[in-house]
Amino acid sequence: MLSKQELRIAAFATAIIAFAATSGSALAQKKYDAGATDTEIRIGNIMPYSGPASAYGVIGKTEEAYFNKINAEGGINGRKITFISYDDAYSPPKAVEQARKLVESDEVLLIFNSLGTPSNSAIQKYLNAKKVPQLFVATGATKWNDPKDFPWTMGWQPSYQSEARIYAKYVIKEKPDAKIAVLYQNDDFGKDYLKGLKDGLGAKTSMIVAEESYETSEPAIDGHIVKLRASGADVFVSITTPKFAAQAIKKLAEIEWKPLYIIANVSASVGGVMKPAGFENAQGILSAAYAKDGADLQWDSDPGMKKFYAFLEKYFPEANKLDGSVVYGYGAAQTMARVLQMCGDNLTRENVMKQAASLKDFTPDTLLPGIKINTSATNFTPIDQLQMMRFKGEKWDLFGDIISGELSN
């Protein structure tokens, strides 16, 4: 008898909590746009599974695995996620075709974490005209934070420019009379970084004594490095993607050039860059990070990373946990799930954007301690904090405060 009463109280309490949880966003009134029903939420995604950037395809696979996990655990507010991911081979015209297929044929609620600056630039206008959310795009270009002109587009990771500004600030503070040599990739990624670096140096842009650019089609970049050394620089900023970053580290060791060495975050992977380049060659290199590195032993007992490893074991066992893209996909998918959860039963495209722009101190499992996701109607940069780090032994040592890379600084 008593137990029955207890049960009733418990049921009542649950009902109240459930009501309180859902009534916040919509007055228990269900509202849907295309792509959402009582039982399903359709999410579109575009990834370069083939072509020159196919290494990033693993991000899409991680996200698919993460949504499988969510579905296995009962979905979001009772709705299962259908994750439709297409290949664009990193070709903008193909991205347009796939985006249109997702919106007009598959009728997805939103497009999430599509990868690459060129591909996202190609579909941005179309999606904004159609009023379809283009959420958490997988590129670090600065232009995604433009709520005024493109209210349906939002980035996720810190922008390349804000990261580069942090390096500029660091150099000015630690080495005011530095002579900087820059090696950068001749594409949107490299140029954005270079701009950030120059903006950060401000009046001291003349500190840059040498600039060299390389094409991704070049087999080796040794020549550029020898040239940069000849400039007499004592700070070396390497704006490179992983393959070239590892080459550069090796080459510097080979010619025994030991400047203050800064490497872009995209190539700060222990497993993907430092290890192949040789740990002994990478000592003392500086970078900045916002996410934990799956190859870094210091996170083995971290509760967030433990959840991440457990997820990989159960839902994505073939994944390489050393691959930074896996950590990336997990964090992005978790942010997406959070936004959909906040939407409650009001799954209109407008509300999705509204909720995406109302994230408060959200911390996915894989972000560094202290780094939080915050967005608002005028701030479309979910992650804009980074922490400097120095490579020591076989891992990165974080140092200094968490720095905000906001462009206003």
Place this chain on the structure above:
Amino acid sequence: MSAVQEVVTEAPAIDAVPKRAMTLGYGTSLVILALLIIVPLLVKNFIIFQLTMLLIYALAVLALNILTGGSGQFSLGQSAFYAVGAYTTAILMEHADINYALTLPIAGIICFVFGFLFGQPALRLSGVYLALATFALATAMPQLLKLGVFEHWTGGVQGLVVTKPDSPIAALFGYKISQDMWLYYFTLAITIAIYIFSVNLLRSRSGRAFMAIRDNEIAASAMGIDVALYKTLAFGVSAGITGVAGGLGAIAVQFVAPDSYTITFAISLFLGMVVGGVGWLPGSIVGSAFIIFVPNIAEGISKGLSGAVFGVLLFLVIYLVPHGARQVAMVAQHLIGKLKKN
């Protein structure tokens, strides 16, 4: 002549095609035309967009077909001409506010000149060496487009966004015409015009000169054909048509960026030509369908291995029908002929 040389000269395996075999019969042409006109009225906008791209790539494949199938010269550099056309249209539309329809002939003329000039040094090359020179052009193009000097116009690595034109007629017979549908019929009209032009070109004196050069250069010059002129002319015409296709592509996709026009795209066009049948103009549309839809099918079969699946499908096509769509069409024609007799 050594045996090796013989193999090399015979490699292209292009038969001396009788004029009629270059095109389709009247009846078949009309049926295909009717299909191209009616189908868009019945499908979603997204499919209309795909069909527009089908026509645009068909134009680019057709241009390559005139060059390779007509005059026997190879090119892996079509993506470069396509890029020049696309950028010409995009820059004229966005920076000079010129009407989109007017940008196309300009794109065509610029590409014609570009192709004609490129044809001059290329004259000294033949076979694989020519393919290599055009290959170099295709690899260089994306980097040239990124150059800081042109950045003000090209948008550099970020590319340029193009505004899609509205339909000048909002509705016809109570039938609403969307932007996509308008662009489709606009493209279709241009495609038909260029197709008719190409067919007539190949049937004309110039066309015969192209084919004479293709079949035997020495014999052709002995007959009084100005080999150098006609070879560069073929390059120019091919580049011009590719440029128009590029311009249309820029309007349809609404975006141009260096990464859109890589060597992969040039190889796709080459692939389209082989699948459609070298020297058979109607095959261009089949080849174009192959390069647009088969990757999607391959992706449907396996996401991680889409490239491999695509390779297997391509291998099957080449192995089973080495002459591409032309072979299939001829077999079909033969069968229909038999049925009629019975």
